[in-house]
Amino acid sequence: MRCHKFFLPVLLVLISLPALAFQHDSEAKAEVPALSDFHDVIYVIWHEAWPAKDHAKLRSLLPDIEKGAAAVISAPLPGILHHKKSAWDDGLQALKSTVEEYRTAVKAENNEALMAAAEKLHSNYERLVRVIRPPLRELEDFHASLYMLYHHHLPAYDLAKIKSSSAELKQKMTGLEAAKLPDRLSAKKQDFDKARQELATAVAALEPAVQSGDKAKVTQAVEDVHSRYEATQDLLAR
Structure with missing residues (x-):
């Protein structure tokens, strides 16, 4: 009887994990x-x-x-x-x-x-x-990883997932740096290039902060990436 009482909550948690993962995945996709x-x-x-x-x-x-x-x-x-x-x-x-x-x-x-x-x-x-529809696909792809980091992994301070997200952002930043603005946004190129460089600098600073394991440094580094992303996104949305 005690075994049954012990295993039932564990079983319920295991069953709920795929549903939670699906919910988070759906939440991070810019689609309806x-x-x-x-x-x-x-x-x-x-x-x-x-x-x-x-x-x-x-x-x-x-x-x-x-x-x-x-x-x-x-x-x-x-x-x-x-x-x-x-x-x-x-x-x-x-x-x-x-x-x-x-x-x-x-x-x-x-x-x-x-x-x-x-x-x-x-x-x-x-x-x-x-x-x-995102103004730039590579920026939205970057945002998908940042969203999970900023709204889920950082609040829970799941360091393993924070490290994984940091690596994802570094990789996606490479794609974003190579991206070209569509013609309809060409007038914003100079401002966008500046905002993108500031975002790249914040992403580069995230990795050593995460490696330090210092919660205050990690939190500040994530906040910096998020604020630089928002500035870049707002520029294209205006």
């Missing part, structure tokens, strides 16, 4: 699966029904639109995108309004309003995609 799924019906609208002015097809898509939009609206925004919540919520509100316009046009059999609502729906979808 429901929005990706919604693209299926948006594609049919924008590339098939709308250009062909196929009003019957557009009307028939209403149930799929309602289902997909509801899934997007109820989908949680991953923790790594918490700083985008205001823009995301604004986009969701616009999506709700447009779905209602689409529904009204279908019920009224108003083809002109239906075409306008379909175009607007596509625009709203693209707006939500832009909210979660």
Whole structure:
């Protein structure tokens, strides 16, 4: 009986570990699966029904639109995108309004309003995609590792995981240093190069701090990397 009482809590902990790992992995990915799924019906609208002015097809898509939009609206925004919540919520509100316009046009059999609502729906979808799409893939890849370090490993002061994250950031910094800004951000190149160099300096200082094992030094080094990352991210987001 004592063995059973001892092993049951241990078993429950072991069972919960994969779920916790999955939760953390999902939290660190800048994606909303429901929005990706919604693209299926948006594609049919924008590339098939709308250009062909196929009003019957557009009307028939209403149930799929309602289902997909509801899934997007109820989908949680991953923790790594918490700083985008205001823009995301604004986009969701616009999506709700447009779905209602689409529904009204279908019920009224108003083809002109239906075409306008379909175009607007596509625009709203693209707006939500832009909210979660990173301005630079290499910077978002860097952020995925920094997020786990800053919000999970450092607060728990799990030194083994902090060391692992430090190594990941060093590797990802190499990719970020080689990254080129897209043409639409070319005007920010000089400021970005300066911010990126300051971030690289902070990342380089993280490794010796972690190796020292001094909690105060580790904490300060992580804070420095985080603040330099935020400065770089904010520069591109402006």
